[in-house]
Amino acid sequence: MSVVGTDIYEAVRLIREGDVVAIPTETVYGLAADAENEKAIERVFAIKGRPRKNPLIVHLAEGMPLSNWVSEIPDKAELLMKAFWPGPLTLVLPRAQAVSSMITSGRDTVAIRIPAHRMTRELLRAFGGALVAPSANPSNYISPTTAEHVSAQLGKQIPYVLDGGPCMKGLESTIIAFPDGIPTLLRYGSISKEEIEAVIGPLATYTQSSDIPAAPGMMKKHYSPRTPLLLVDDIVDAIENAQGAIGILCHSPKEFADSKVLFKETLSRIGDIQEAAKELYSAMHRLDRRGLDVILAERFPDEGLGKAINDRLERAAHD
Numbered sequence: 001m002s003v004v005g006t007d008i009y010e011a012v013r014l015i016r017e018g019d020v021v022a023i024p025t026e027t028v029y030g031l032a033a034d035a036e037n038e039k040a041i042e043r044v045f046a047i048k049g050r051p052r053k054n055p056l057i058v059h060l061a062e063g064m065p066l067s068n069w070v071s072e073i074p075d076k077a078e079l080l081m082k083a084f085w086p087g088p089l090t091l092v093l094p095r096a097q098a099v100s101s102m103i104t105s106g107r108d109t110v111a112i113r114i115p116a117h118r119m120t121r122e123l124l125r126a127f128g129g130a131l132v133a134p135s136a137n138p139s140n141y142i143s144p145t146t147a148e149h150v151s152a153q154l155g156k157q158i159p160y161v162l163d164g165g166p167c168m169k170g171l172e173s174t175i176i177a178f179p180d181g182i183p184t185l186l187r188y189g190s191i192s193k194e195e196i197e198a199v200i201g202p203l204a205t206y207t208q209s210s211d212i213p214a215a216p217g218m219m220k221k222h223y224s225p226r227t228p229l230l231l232v233d234d235i236v237d238a239i240e241n242a243q244g245a246i247g248i249l250c251h252s253p254k255e256f257a258d259s260k261v262l263f264k265e266t267l268s269r270i271g272d273i274q275e276a277a278k279e280l281y282s283a284m285h286r287l288d289r290r291g292l293d294v295i296l297a298e299r300f301p302d303e304g305l306g307k308a309i310n311d312r313l314e315r316a317a318h319d
């Protein structure tokens with residue numbers, strides 16, 4: 001079983017030895033390894049059960065030279081860096097020669113982000129290099145937003161979980177790529193599309209046409225609890241039609257009379273979207289531990305962070 005603690009230098013020591021360690025970030029917990037150690041990167045894929053064709057994000061500290069990792073920075077990427085780094089924004093950019101093809105899954109681009117979490121920044125500074133860090137969940141399962149989520153899922157496979165408290169944002173970073181120079185949203189995330197567009201103008205949206213996505217991590221099924229989950233517009237109607245023990249995931253307080261409803265998770269008491277995003281995965285983890293037959297999740301209004309939450313719920317619902 002892994003040790004859970006707050007010792008940044010222990011985490012650095014293990015990473016230097018080529019171990020894989022779970023780390024907090026402002027979005028979700030990551031499974032971190034030295035981005036220049038291919039054996040360690042190999043372990044990250046193995047621990048997550050992650051397909052090799054799904055590339056990793058390189059995490060850097062502020063002030064580390066980007067030129068070791070990327071070969072070109074479009075003007076609009078530069079604007080986004082100034083506006084949102086450090087923070088929950090990942091940029092997919094042309095890669096530098098030296099970047100391991102294990103990180104990029106053989107692509108000619110690399111995903112980069114500079115996280116904002118205080119402990120992550122200290123860790124990156126103390127380590128002095130770059131870390132790959134996919135979300136610290138088994139591939140396709142719900143992402144972890146607490147150290148406890150990580151140890152419950154992957155505790156047997158990693159020596160240390162650096163505990164930075166519950167993640168403040170609770171949703172993964174927003175990912176922007178620049179195919180043919182055109183800023184394109186690859187993944188909805190903690191920074192809304194509207195916030196990005198306020199800085200660089202309209203974004204193209206990546207649309208998925210098959211199960212072999214051009215944005216490799218955008219699998220239709222992802223972020224999924226083991227309990228079947230349905231994303232619904234009318235929750236009362238859905239309760240009537242559902243069989244067995246029901247769990248509810250709703251955005252603001254509501255009462256349900258039906259005795260089939262065994263558990264209810266309310267994401268925000270005051271209907272605050274940021275709070276809802278922060279609580280989403282924790283609520284999904286709790287519901288998934290209840291032994292329910294079905295989770296009914298209420299669709300969010302399709303704007304701002306609501307789009308990112310709906311995106312996660314749609315993937316969680318996909319079978």
Ligand code: TXA
Nearest residue numbers: 027029030055056092109110111134135172173216217
């Ligand atoms: O918030 C986050 O970004 C978290 C924290 C830990 O930093 N990390 C995270 O990593 O969500 P992961 O591996 O769970 O998701 C990374 C996504 C995947 O969908 C992957 O396919 C995509 O980034 N990605 C990575 N490199 C890419 C590339 N070169 N081109 C397109 N997509 C890429």
Ligand code: MG
Nearest residue numbers: 134135143172
């Ligand atoms: Mg992930």
